[in-house]
Amino acid sequence: MSKGRNALLGIGGLGGLVVAMVVMLADQPDATQASAGEHVLVITQADGDQGLLAPFAHRRNGLGYLYTSYVFDSLVGQDAHGKVAPALAESWQELDGGLAYDIRLRQNAQWHDGVPVTAADVAFTFSYLSSHPYPFATVEGIASVTVISDTQIHLTLKQRDASFLSHTLMALPILPEHVYADQARPERFTGLDAATGSGPYSLISYDKVQGRYLLQRNRDYYDGAPRYEQLALVRMAPDRAIEAMRADEVDIVSDLPMDRVEYAKKQGLNVVTALGNHPVRLVFNSGGSLSDRNLRRGIAYGIDRQALVKIVHRGDAVIAETGYLQRGSPWFSVQSHPRNYAYDPEEAAVLFETSGWQSDDGVWQAGGRPVQLRLITDKRHAQMATVIADQLERLGIGIALRVLERGALQERIASGDYDLRLSSSSAMGDPNGLRDRVLGDNWRSDRYADHQGDIGAVLDAQARALDAVERKAILARFQTLYAEELPAYMLTNPYLATAYSNRVHPYYLPDGVAIGIPLALPKSVFLASPPLAGQ
């Protein structure tokens, strides 16, 4: 009897413990609650943890980079229009026709721990990054670094680099020598001190599980104390974030889905939209089964992109430009597109026949067997993939569609085990990134088999063209070649939206933030006075 009662008590106690734990978990302090104080700006996004906000620890994506840029400044920044502007470098001078630079640093820049930022830190950064490569920019082009004084540094380059300022110096975070000098494996350096930067905000807490960051304003920031006392970067699904913003708990929903824009506006929220210039593209396995460009062109003619815009994006997108760069990019050329691949099934049929496919009762055959193409994608583009598969099957091409987890997708791409795949990446930022995006072997890139070497040659040439007009002309040639050769077929360019409260005014930059990030959160949004372009 007493045994039974003990057991009963035990169960009751266990139940009580569970209830207490649930209550405790539910009672966890919520970063959104902090916004009740007027100094904290709460920013939400739905994506998960971005890693510690330090150059070698953040996740290798645009959002991780962007958040880290609030903590780490580069030599060169962007003004409120996205143009090159002074940051840690107060001014610079181009010498020897672009083969050398004299850079003068700010007198009053400090690391978050109070140590002054000096030319020695800059020199250290370049030498450190040459042995610990940074994924978003490389120092390979730098031949020598000479420290002239605490605030002056002289750089020489191996060859002219049109994007040295607008890409290399803008993308590279400057590291504190006194923190990083002893770090042989920076990717394992994940204490909060790894996030000692010189940016407008310092990281004061980071919750990896929740993907939450609390950033404190750097009062000694060289451009004046930033506008907001604290930034809370919080993971939250957009629907919940909209409701939280109505309750005045959130200030920026940085990834408002376009189909919620009307609803958000009805709720009295401010919304800014812009073309994302982050087009969805159909990448062809140009090194394998679709090495014949006429097949690629035929498939392009067989896809009705207007229908994709209407069905997949409900009209909240435009048909993408086929030369990789999109309208809005300063390097975009209208005249450079001989082929816009307007939907034309008859043209598609002609091209398929040119490549040796035969149509048998509406079904395309190659070598006597029905054509069956493997289309792979991730969950994000599943709907787009379904519509494309449907369109191509209507054209008479069999499609085997697979929606894969990221790991499996990367493996399939690496092994070339596909014919078509859907991908999306930024078409913004300095054109220096194009080489990697088109010819690189990254799983997101086109991995184009450039047998002729044409595209590679043009991309090399534009990298050496210091004159903007000349560079634009060469990039026009690139766009023509891209549209002709079709490493990938640009499908749609969706709009993006950000909702915001009256306490802040986020804006999209025409060519994206730094490396081309399509978010309305450049760090100038949080500064008291955004930097001015020029030197």
Place this chain on the structure above:
Amino acid sequence: MAFRASEAGHRKGDWRWWAALIALLSAVTFAGLFTSEPYRTSTDVLMPPSTQHWLGTNAVGQDVWTGLLLAAPNTVVIAFTSAFLALAIAVFFAMASAVGVPLVRAGILRTVDMFQTIPAILFLLLVAAWVQPGMLGIVLIIGLSAWQDDVRVIRAAVLRESTRENVQYVRHQGGSWLYCAIHHLIPAVWPLLVSLYLQATRHAVMKTAGLAFLGLTDPRLLTWGGMMQGAMDHLYGDAWRWLLVPPAVCLAMFLYLVLSLGKIAERQSMARSSVGP
């Protein structure tokens, strides 16, 4: 005598029920084969029900009514067969572990433990990395990944039943365990099997929908479960009314049919055992 007559009548009536239910099920299953409407994407996205689209259209402009008809054969065949497979494996192992020698019992139960601890999703991901299954493959995968939870439940019932006099009597008379299983144990645990089967069917329907998201199957493989999963993105608007409700109703009706068939089968087996040979 009167008792026997009424049971016999019941039995006859049951056969009519059987026929009617199976006819209905086949009709539902194969109606899709006779629809001429292609299941195409169109720019008529998320249209509410109208004369043109009886049950409206989904997020990529496909007609929901056509989808329901085309999804029926896949859903019914996959659910029926994979649930049957899972249950057959479970019954076999439950019987073997209930009546087998200690070594067999321990072997089976430890295997079950192992399968219960390792999440089925790992197994599915592993399979996904190696094969791209067709219809039969999907049935096998679902069947083979869903039997372990039922073994202990059935085993407990079988253990209880095996101590009854009828079973003990048959054993004394030299009846084999196989004979006992077929004539005594399975009929005795039949209601349990029906409910487990129903549960397995329901799981199979939803699992098929999930397979597409593991990259195992073409996401265009139409099933009611898949249609319901697709509808989940539209809970915030009105569209769930024509995207979620129709496949959910179909699924509910299908499960009800399965349940009815199970009940009839149960009544028949009871009638048979009470009428005697």
